[in-house]
Amino acid sequence: MRIDPKLWAEIEAWAHQEMRSVNGQVEYLLRDAVRRRKGGSSGSKTDKGETES
Template sequence: MSDKKAYPLRINAEVLAAMQRWSDDELRSLNAQIEYVLRDALRRSGRLGSAAAPSNPEND
């Protein structure tokens, strides 16, 4: 069972296109890339425990 929730997101077209290019470069889906960026920002700001964020030393 997944603990993920669907959430509609309104986003600027330019930002969305940039995220799509980034996700393509890293071989992730757009959804996975957005979640990765959000988790990384939360982890770096101390708002998310490090155990909840996947570790990827290449991107730190």
């Protein structure tokens, strides 16, 4: 995957804040985007499978 270095740095910093790996953060973001595109429910699941309130 080719990512602009500035965007990579932003994702890396965000991942660090949320105590995720960059790979985990990218996966989280992609899952969230897919859920939103499908019109997902408000009780979304986290990357660990827990339901957010």
